Structures are given as structure tokens and as C-alpha cells.
Amino acid sequence: xxxxxxxxxxxxxxxxxxxxxxxxxxxxxxxxxxxxxxxxxxxxxxxxxxxxxxxxxxxxxxxxxxxxxxxxxxxxxxxxxxxxxxxxxxxxxxxxxxxxxxxxxxxxxxxxxxxxxxxxxxxxxxxxxxxxxxxxxxxxxxxxxxxxxxxxxxxxxxx
Amino acid sequence: xxxxxxxxxxxxxxxxxxxxxxxxxxxxxxxxxxxxxxxxxxxxxxxxxxxxxxxxxxxxxxxxxxxxxxxxxxxxxxxxxxxxxxxxxxxxxxxxxxxxxxxxxxxxxxxxxxxxxxxxxxxxxxxxxxxxxxxxxxxxxxxxxxxxxxxxxxxxxxxxxxxxxxxxxxxxxxxxxxxxxxxxxxxxxxxxxxxxxxxxxxxxxxxxxxxxxxxxxxxxxxxxxxxxxxxxxxxxxxxxxxxxxxxxxxxxxxxxxxxxxxxxxxxxxxxxxxxxxxxxxxxxxxxxxxxxxxxxxxxxxxxxxxxxxxxxxxxxxxxxxxxxxxxxxxxxxxxxxxxxxxxxxxxxxxxxxxxxxxxxxxxxxxxxxxxxxxxxxxxxxxxxxxxxxxxxxxxxxxx
Numbered sequence: 001x002x003x004x005x006x007x008x009x010x011x012x013x014x015x016x017x018x019x020x021x022x023x024x025x026x027x028x029x030x031x032x033x034x035x036x037x038x039x040x041x042x043x044x045x046x047x048x049x050x051x052x053x054x055x056x057x058x059x060x061x062x063x064x065x066x067x068x069x070x071x072x073x074x075x076x077x078x079x080x081x082x083x084x085x086x087x088x089x090x091x092x093x094x095x096x097x098x099x100x101x102x103x104x105x106x107x108x109x110x111x112x113x114x115x116x117x118x119x120x121x122x123x124x125x126x127x128x129x130x131x132x133x134x135x136x137x138x139x140x141x142x143x144x145x146x147x148x149x150x151x152x153x154x155x156x157x158x159x
Numbered sequence: 160x161x162x163x164x165x166x167x168x169x170x171x172x173x174x175x176x177x178x179x180x181x182x183x184x185x186x187x188x189x190x191x192x193x194x195x196x197x198x199x200x201x202x203x204x205x206x207x208x209x210x211x212x213x214x215x216x217x218x219x220x221x222x223x224x225x226x227x228x229x230x231x232x233x234x235x236x237x238x239x240x241x242x243x244x245x246x247x248x249x250x251x252x253x254x255x256x257x258x259x260x261x262x263x264x265x266x267x268x269x270x271x272x273x274x275x276x277x278x279x280x281x282x283x284x285x286x287x288x289x290x291x292x293x294x295x296x297x298x299x300x301x302x303x304x305x306x307x308x309x310x311x312x313x314x315x316x317x318x319x320x321x322x323x324x325x326x327x328x329x330x331x332x333x334x335x336x337x338x339x340x341x342x343x344x345x346x347x348x349x350x351x352x353x354x355x356x357x358x359x360x361x362x363x364x365x366x367x368x369x370x371x372x373x374x375x376x377x378x379x380x381x382x383x384x385x386x387x388x389x390x391x392x393x394x395x396x397x398x399x400x401x402x403x404x405x406x407x408x409x410x411x412x413x414x415x416x417x418x419x420x421x422x423x424x425x426x427x428x429x430x431x432x433x434x435x436x437x438x439x440x441x442x443x444x445x446x447x448x449x450x451x452x453x454x455x456x457x458x459x460x461x462x463x464x465x466x467x468x469x470x471x472x473x474x475x476x477x478x479x480x481x482x483x484x485x486x487x488x489x490x491x492x493x494x495x496x497x498x499x500x501x502x503x504x505x506x507x508x509x510x511x512x513x514x515x516x517x518x519x520x521x522x523x524x525x526x527x528x529x530x531x532x533x534x535x536x537x538x539x540x541x542x543x544x545x546x547x548x549x550x551x552x553x554x555x556x557x558x
Contacts, residue, residue, distance in 0.1 A: 016199045067338050068310050068318070068355075070221075071253055078219040085513060089308055101419045103510070110280035110557070113181050114266045115273035116226050116246040 008144075043089040046131065048138045051076070054139075055157045062098050064141055068106065068120050072104035072139055080121040081133045081142040089116040089127075089145045097158060182213040183557035185278050193547030195534040197293065198235030201549075208553065209233045210276060212245060224250045230276065233533065234293060239429065245276070246301055253486035257307040263303045265321040267351040268366045269410040269425050272299060278555040282421070283506045284296070284520040285551065287469035288529060290410065290427050298372065300325040302347045309491045320353040328370070341375040342401065353412075360417030366406045375399035376440065403434040410449075419457035421465075426450040428475065448475040461510045470500040473528050497540025499526040513554050522549040 012066035045061070047053060052074065065080045072078055077144070082143040083090040084101050094102045109120040124130050125147035134153045176205065187208030198205040201389040209232060216226030230245035248262035265273035274280045275291045285293070303476055304326015311319045326350035349368030356363060377398040387391040410427035413454040427449040433442035448471075455465035472478045480498025507521040527543040 063318075068255070068320075070252065093416065097418050101460070102417060102422070103457050103460050103463070104419070107280050110277055111274040113216075114183065114212065114277040116213065116214065116216070116228060116229070116248055116263075117273070119179050119218065119224075141442065 009045045017131050020100060043143045043153045044148070044150070045093075045141070045143050045158060046150060047135045047141050047156055048134055049152050049154050051154065053156060057159055058097055058099075061141070061158055065098060065121060066074055066105075067076055067112075067121075077141040079133075079137040079140040081130055081140055082121045083127075083130060084123050084125060084144070087145075089143055093143045164329075178215055178217045180213070183277070183279060183551060183555055184556040185209070185210040187551060187553035189551050191547060191549045193544030194530055196547075197534075198547050199534055201235070205235070207233050207235050208551075209238075209240075210278065210555075212276065213409065214245075221457065222252050224252075226250075228243040228536055232276075237294065237296070254309070257310050258308050260306040260308065261304075263301050264306050264324065265301050266299060266324065266347075266349070267370065267401075268299065268349065268368055268408065269351075269363070269427070270412045270423060271415050275300065278518070278553060279516060279557045282463050282465035282508050282518075283453075283467060283504060284518050284553045285504070285522075287425075287453065287467055287504075288502065289449035289451055289469045289471035290502065292529065294531070297330055298328060298344065298370070302328050304347075306430075315357060316356045317355045318353075320355065322351045324349060327444055330372075338377050338379070339374045340377070341373075341401075342371050345371055345373060349408075361415050362413070364412040365557060366410045366412070370406055370408075372404040372406070374402045374404075374433070376402045386439065392437065396437070400435060400437050401438075402440065404431060405434070406431045414478040421455040422449065423453045445473070446475045448472040448478075455506075458502070461506040463510075464507040465508065467504050469500075469504070471502075471528050472498065473524075474498060495541045495542070496545040497530075498525050500528040500530075501525040514558050515554070516556045518551075518552070520551040520553075522551075524548060529550065 046057070051072065053072065059070060064080070070078055071089070074114045077125070085091075085106060090101055094100060094105055096106060112118040112121065122133070124133060124142075127144035130142040130144050131148065131151045131153055134142050135151060172294050183519065185208075186206070188197055188204065188206055189196070189201050189208050190204040194203070195201045198207045211232070212228055212230040214226060214228035216224065218224050225248065227247035228245040230244055231240050231242040233240050244263060246265055248260050248264050250258060250260045267273055269290055271281065271286055271291060275286055275293075275296070278284070299558075300484035302324060304324065306322060306324040307371035308322045309320070311321070319342065323548060325346070328344035328347055329334075330342045330344060341531075347368065347370035349366065353362050353364035353365060355361075371419035377400075378392070380477070383392060383396060384400075387394060387396065406425065407430045409429075410424045410425050412423075414423040416423075417525070429447045429449070431447070432444040432445060433440065435441045451467050453467035455463055456465050473529040477494070477498055480496065482494070501521045501524070504520060506518060509517045511517060524547050526545060527540040530540055530543060532538060
């Protein structure tokens, strides 16, 4: 089993830059920003145990979560599942894999939803809920925080 | 302001394929200086800037989906709270590279035409009006017919998304002036290609659309005799007479959206003519030029400033307005400032929470092209104020 933990080095640098911008805007909250920098969140990418994939490209994962790709190589329907927008795992996953801020991804989905193009992946409340969803759908792909119990799901690497 | 409950997904365990419900409610305020813009009396400030929409979508099977959206709005003389189906569709996706849709679907023209009603999906209050004029919404936003679409992977070269569509537009004549009736669009068809480049966040595209608008026009009885005496109408003229407006629209698009930064630019030309058996009302083919540059940056998850510069030339062969207006009377003045509109817009967007946002926006405008004479006392564009401004506030709740 391949298990890879992901973190974003660019995110670790960001709080300083943001703190400066906040101060410039009169919203100086250095304390909170520094605290966030000390605990850079990580996540793991999960798939169903019967899914034969061993590693996934960033492009595939991005296309799967933006629903540009809807099938695995074996023809199974892809079922991406997100976490709530305010979770650390969602933030790091979005920045390091989708290469977009959570807000940008939300805007992408607002465009799709209200123009009738597509529906976003479900947003689940917790790591446990994501694990449960992945176990229930053979084509599921989700992510959880690094400390989450994975159950029978399988963690895969991204290249 | 009605803040609607955030209900989207039914209980996953009991129904894996629930109906999703999403909605938005927007209220805006518009204040302009110099000229009325979008709303009557906007120079005094106007709250006639409301949008409400609710949609229902269901994934029927892995490959098939259906949905519909009800929409009502009020923007100056447009909308007036008439509720209509904004879109409805049945979508079947055979493979990622081939899907079909039938129904009333949003028209994929440029980067943002499909989402031009969706305040939450963008930073500016008003999209660049050179390319996405709100007054053209009913003709450009959606068509009733069919669509073929798909995404073709190209390996290291990225991927190509295509959209082909054709049908008609059912137009609500309530927004048309009393001199026009039976407005219809016998056909509209077009295509959009978007290349997702291998550089992260970069996409380039091209769109083209062809349509024709037909209408029956009437000349007020008091004018007929005068025009006949002047030799501009035949002696046996009777109302109504036919008008046809064939149009060909094209746009090239580029967008870079990665991490917290959005950069976008589009260049467009629209070729339009007005054909009529009454020579007085016929206008030869004219090509307009439209383009903009836009940038936005997420400083924090709740604060996003944006800026754009948008330009409209209604006649690309007369960008300075030096020539006489087409079909003008002999003593008509040159178009002058009515031949261009330069629009510099600054926006700040505050996401107050996950379901509620507030935007403030100001525009510096140079030129009067695109303004409505009807909103400005029927004065010619050349006589309106050349340098003017617009200030907008808009708040939207959505889920």
C-alpha cells in the first residue's frame, strides 16, 4: 500500500505575505496568521479498496474533482467527494493539487451550478464521513487529514 | 434580504441521487453621474437592480442529468419581475468526449456569458459591458434547442473542450418598444472551443455565433404623412413592415486562473446589419469592436479586489466618431463621443460568510456608446455627458 502525505510549502510562506497585506488594509491579525503557519495541515488521498489504481496524476485528480473527467480507466464512474470549505485538508488539497484557492474553486462551481452545467461533489462534514463515502462508492475519490483513520480505504500517491 | 437555508444534499444514506436545490437573491443599488445608465433616474440613485433565481437538478443516472432554473429580475426597464425559465435541460454524457443536451441551455459565448447572471461566480458587479451587455441578455444568454459537447484529452498538450449548439430564442416582447412587435429569432447556432493549456490555470478559446432577429415594425401614424411628403416613404405605405437583423459574433478569449490570481482578456467583433424594405430603416452592415482586460486577486478568503478596463467601438471603421451617423438626416451632427466607450472599473468583493457577499464598484466612463437614449430623454448619444461615472453596491445571498 502506498501512502503519501501532502503539504504545501507555498502555503507555509503565505501567512507572512498575507499578514502584510492585511496590515496594509488595516486588518492586522498577525497572531492568528502565525498560529496557522506553525501547523501546516496535511492530507491523504483515498480511493475504494477495489479500485486498481496505484498512483494518480495531478491532472487526473484535478479533472476528476472539477468533473472534467467522469470515468476511471476501467470505465467506473468517478465519484469525487470534498470536505467543507473551512477545513485545513480542503485548503491544502485545493492549493497543492487543484492549484486554485478554495474560493476560486467555489466560484468555478457557482458558475457551473447556476448556468446548469454541472453539480459540485458533495461536501462532507468530517474525515470519517469521507472514509464512509469512499467505502460505499467503488469509483469514489476523496481526501482526509493526515491523522484520520483510513479504514479499509486505500491511500494513493499523486505525481 | 432573505438568507435562504443551505440545503443541497439529501441524506446520502437514504438517497444516493438526491435533487439538488440552489438559489440566489441579489439586491443592488446604482448611482451614476452625468448620464442615466441601466435604470431610469440612475443619476438620482436607483434600487431597480434585483435578481432572484432558484434551480433544481437531479443526477438521474451516472450519465444522465436533468435540471431547471426559474429566474426573475428587475433592472431599470428590463425584467420587471416577470418570472421565466432561465434554463432547463436533459443531459446525457456518453463519454467524456461526447455529451448531448436538449432544452433551453445557456449559450457558451466567451468566458463568462453563461454565468453573466451569477453574481457569486465573479468579482465585478457588472461584467465588462462591451462584451456582456445586460441589455442584450434576452438575445445572448440562452437558446432553446440542442447542444453537443465534450472534452478531448490531448496528453502533454492539455485538453480541448468543444461546444456546438443550435436552436432558437423565444423572446419576451414585453421589453420591446411599442413600435416593434412579433420579435422572434428564427435561428441561432454557434460553437466554442476552449483549450486547457498544459500551463496550470491557463485556457485559451474562441467562440462564434450566428443568429437572426426578425420583427414587425410600425411607424407612428403622425409620422407617416411627414415621411411620405419628404419622399422617404412610398405613397401606399401601410404598417407594419418587416425588419431583419442578421448578426455574426466572434470572440477570442484568454484566462489565467491559478491559486489566488485571476487574469482574463477577450477581444470580440460583432457584425450586424438591419435589413428592411423601407430604405429609411435599413442600415448597412456595421462591425463593432469590443475588448477588455481584467484582473482579480484573493487577498484573503473574504476579501477580493478586482479591476478591469473595457472598450466598446460600435463601428470599428469610425472609432473617433468623425463620420456622420448612418441613415442620418442631412443636418445631423457627427456621432463624436457616441462612437466609443472606455470603462475603467474597480471592485471590492467581501465574502461575509459562505452564503453571503457584498460588492462595491465604481466606474470611470469616457464616451457614451452603449448608453440608451430612451433612458436619457431621447437625446442623441453625441449630446450626452462624455466623462461620467457609475457607483454600484450589490449584495447577494446564495446556496
